[in-house]
Amino acid sequence: xxAGTPRLPLPLPAWAAKRTKVGARGSxxxxxxxxxxxxxxxxLYMLVFYxxxxxxxxxxxxxxxxxxxxxxxxxxxxxxxxxxxxxxxLTAVIVTAGALSLGYPVALALSRMRGTAATVTLIIVLLPFxxxxxxxxxxxxxxxxxxxxxxxxxxxxxxxDTPLRLLNTAFAVDLAMIHILLPYMILPIAGVLRxxxxxxxxxxxxxxxxxxxxxxxxxxPLSMPGVIAGTLLVFVLSLGFYITPALVxxxxxxxxxxxxxxxxxxxxxxxxxxxxxxxxxxxxxxxxLCQALPGVRGAxxxxxx
Amino acid sequence: xxxxxxADLPQVDSPHVVAGRDPAIHVQSSDSRAMEQTQSAGExxxxxxxxxxxxxxxxxxxxxxxxxxxKRFDLIGAVAGISLEIGSGEFLTLLGPSGSGKxxxxxxxxxxxxxxxxxxxxDGRSVIGTPPHKRNIGMVFQNYALFPHLTVAENIAFPLKQxxxxxxxxxxxxxxxxxxxxxxxxxxxxxxxxSGGQQQRVxxxxxxxxxxxxxxxxEPLGALDKQLRESLQLEMRRLHAELGITFIYVTHDQEEAxxxxxxxxxxxEGRIAQVGxxxxxxxxxxxxFVAAFIGESNFLPGVARGMEDGMVVADCGGxxxxxxxxxxxxxxxPLTLTVRPERMHFANGVAEDAAGQNAMRATVTEAVFxxxxxxxxxxxADGTALVLKEPSRAATRRRQVGEELRxxxxxxxxxxx
Numbered sequence: 256x257x258a259g260t261p262r263l264p265l266p267l268p269a270w271a272a273k274r275t276k277v278g279a280r281g282s283x284x285x286x287x288x289x290x291x292x293x294x295x296x297x298x299l300y301m302l303v304f305y306x307x308x309x310x311x312x313x314x315x316x317x318x319x320x321x322x323x324x325x326x327x328x329x330x331x332x333x334x335x336x337x338x339x340x341x342x343x344x345l346t347a348v349i350v351t352a353g354a355l356s357l358g359y360p361v362a363l364a365l366s367r368m369r370g371t372a373a374t375v376t377l378i379i380v381l382l383p384f385x386x387x388x389x390x391x392x393x394x395x396x397x398x399x400x401x402x403x404x405x406x407x408x409x410x411x412x413x414x415x416d417t418p419l420r421l422l423n424t425a426f427a428v429d430l431a432m433i434h435i436l437l438p439y440m441i442l443p444i445a446g447v448l449r450x451x452x453x454x455x456x457x458x459x460x461x462x463x464x465x466x467x468x469x470x471x472x473x474x475x476p477l478s479m480p481g482v483i484a485g486t487l488l489v490f491v492l493s494l495g496f497y498i499t500p501a502l503v504x505x506x507x508x509x510x511x512x513x514x515x516x517x518x519x520x521x522x523x524x525x526x527x528x529x530x531x532x533x534x535x536x537x538x539x540x541x542x543x544l545c546q547a548l549p550g551v552r553g554a555x556x557x558x559x560x
Numbered sequence: 561x562x563x564x565x566x567a568d569l570p571q572v573d574s575p576h577v578v579a580g581r582d583p584a585i586h587v588q589s590s591d592s593r594a595m596e597q598t599q600s601a602g603e604x605x606x607x608x609x610x611x612x613x614x615x616x617x618x619x620x621x622x623x624x625x626x627x628x629x630x631k632r633f634d635l636i637g638a639v640a641g642i643s644l645e646i647g648s649g650e651f652l653t654l655l656g657p658s659g660s661g662k663x664x665x666x667x668x669x670x671x672x673x674x675x676x677x678x679x680x681x682x683d684g685r686s687v688i689g690t691p692p693h694k695r696n697i698g699m700v701f702q703n704y705a706l707f708p709h710l711t712v713a714e715n716i717a718f719p720l721k722q723x724x725x726x727x728x729x730x731x732x733x734x735x736x737x738x739x740x741x742x743x744x745x746x747x748x749x750x751x752x753x754x755s756g757g758q759q760q761r762v763x764x765x766x767x768x769x770x771x772x773x774x775x776x777x778x779e780p781l782g783a784l785d786k787q788l789r790e791s792l793q794l795e796m797r798r799l800h801a802e803l804g805i806t807f808i809y810v811t812h813d814q815e816e817a818x819x820x821x822x823x824x825x826x827x828x829e830g831r832i833a834q835v836g837x838x839x840x841x842x843x844x845x846x847x848x849f850v851a852a853f854i855g856e857s858n859f860l861p862g863v864a865r866g867m868e869d870g871m872v873v874a875d876c877g878g879x880x881x882x883x884x885x886x887x888x889x890x891x892x893x894p895l896t897l898t899v900r901p902e903r904m905h906f907a908n909g910v911a912e913d914a915a916g917q918n919a920m921r922a923t924v925t926e927a928v929f930x931x932x933x934x935x936x937x938x939x940x941a942d943g944t945a946l947v948l949k950e951p952s953r954a955a956t957r958r959r960q961v962g963e964e965l966r967x968x969x970x971x972x973x974x975x976x977x
Contacts, residue, residue: 452705457701457705462719
């Protein structure tokens with residue numbers, strides 16, 4: 256409920272306290288110098304081992320072997336790139352829509368459960384988190400393969416004569432990615448729904464709203480912060496997905512990460528760097544765009560009210 | 561304060577009565593036998609029976625009948641069989657400590673809890689099995705339950721929208737009901753931009769804008785500070801008088817219940833301990849729980865000596881006292897008498913055995929000056945501790961700790977519990 260950021264009552268060292276006073280209002284740096292000290296080790300770690308290599312790698316797209324925009328120029332008339340980029344965005348859209356439509360009801364159920372039922376459901380939702388993406392992708396291969404469980408079962412039941420082509424299709428990629436990314440959709444939505452004052456849906460019902468009307472006019476709008484957070488999370492993760500499409504997808508359903516890996520295999524580092532930069536920029540542009548939407552800015556902060 | 565409403569009625573200036581153009585304000589009070597009052601707000605003010613049946617004030621409030629209502633829980637707040645008739649236009653308060661089942665009872669009437677036994681009838685029709693959204697009951701929650709993503713106007717229009725009312729009519733009723741709760745011009749605000757008291761007014765407006773025949777309130781003033789609570793109490797009484805609909809109000813605040821209600825049902829451990837108008841509960845509590853829960857009470861243990869002129873004669877630690885009893889008591893039965901502290905007074909000069917008076921000797925053990933009154937702790941000869949409250953006057957001598965005095969009170973203020 257409180258407007259500002261809750262401040263931890265950390266005792267500041269004497270010099271920091273003094274600086275806080277001198278810096279007066281306005282200077283965030285001075286005001287939070289104690290907190291900055293606490294995060295400094297991680298910031299240093301990230302700068303040295305993450306930011307620096309990534310920047311160096313991205314830089315190769317424009318300076319390898321000498322300063323040039325040649326790689327980006329090549330991008331603009333590379334038909335393979337456009338095909339792969341379109342396929343990547345399409346897959347991300349389908350996966351996000353699938354995860355949202357399957358995840359929202361689960362989040363709703365989860366938020367209404369109490370006690371043991373809630374714990375068990377939460378564990379089931381989180382279970383995929385505790386298994387590696389690689390293992391889960393192989394599991395999908397076992398299920399969807401030409402002689403996989405599904406085909407064998409259908410054949411045994413006499414539904415089909417020749418095995419269906421399930422593995423190495425766009426469908427397989429969507430299916431497996433929805434499964435893997437579902438928790439990222441469910442958890443933020445369930446978190447917001449759990450915060451919802453149970454008196455609100457009651458009040459709506461008391462005022463004459465049908466159960467569907469209550470959901471549409473009260474529960475859904477108030478859960479939008481969670482929906483937006485989950486959607487962004489799943490969409491952004493989908494854009495960069497690599498292992499699953501590589502294992503269960505077909506050659507024609509290549510995604511951007513696979514194209515990047517391919518270029519690296521070909522030792523075409525500058526073009527791979529250029530593709531990476533494009534993926535990063537597209538993702539950042541999307542996030543920026545969403546920030547500009549009304550209501551989203553608040554949604555990305557934790558508590559609403 | 562009585563049924564309470566009559567005193568307030570002249571203040572009513574009601575150009576904005578939501579329920580409409582009816583010129584008359586009618587209040588049916590508490591007890592079923594009760595007097596009816598008609599207050600003119602228009603040129604003639606008499607109700608013409610049948611002229612406008614739907615709008616008739618006589619019929620604005622729902623009759624609610626609870627029969628053997630039960631809700632079994634493992635948790636606190638279970639209801640163990642409640643039967644109660646609530647009249648049309650009555651202001652009934654369910655009063656009790658937390659866990660006494662009062663909120664559960666209210667939630668069953670609203671339809672948010674399903675009874676495990678018994679029946680709820682509204683206007684003679686059982687509503688068991690009717691979902692909440694079809695009951696057409698107004699409800700005000702303790703934490704207001706305003707929709708945070710909607711403006712004040714959208715919040716109040718919410719029930720109207722559910723009923724398919726068009727935009728223009730909605731806007732008009734929103735304006736009317738905001739005027740009624742004295743928040744004109746607040747349409748475009750969001751709930752978070754309002755103070756607690758203002759939010760509660762909006763919640764009230766939203767609960768009455770669709771002209772329900774019954775309004776349920778679950779500790780609506782619980783989250784507000786004392787001053788705001790007192791002004792809203794008066795406001796709710798005014799609204800009740802203007803609307804003429806039935807109010808069922810839940811609170812644990814006995815003073816609030818006394819001020820606002822036509823009738824109070826005191827609840828304890830899932831049952832109704834006593835039901836009646838405020839004065840009846842205050843003057844004639846039926847048991848020790850009610851006597852202690854409503855106001856402050858002194859309890860004097862004793863033994864019955866017999867009956868005399870319909871009064872019980874009791875021996876309390878050697879002093880003979882008379883008291884009102886609901887039923888005759890046979891000699892030798894142990895009993896407890898109760899007296900309100902403010903009904904006792906120091907009576908050194910009064911003659912022994914004055915008619916209709918009880919008197920005994922007690923020693924002052926503590927004397928506290930509390931502004932409008934002085935509060936004394938006393939000890940009787942048999943060790944019973946008593947409280948006596950005396951209005952403070954400059955001319956009245958303050959009693960000193962250790963003084964032994966005679967105290968007296970009316971037999972009519974002495975009740976066997």
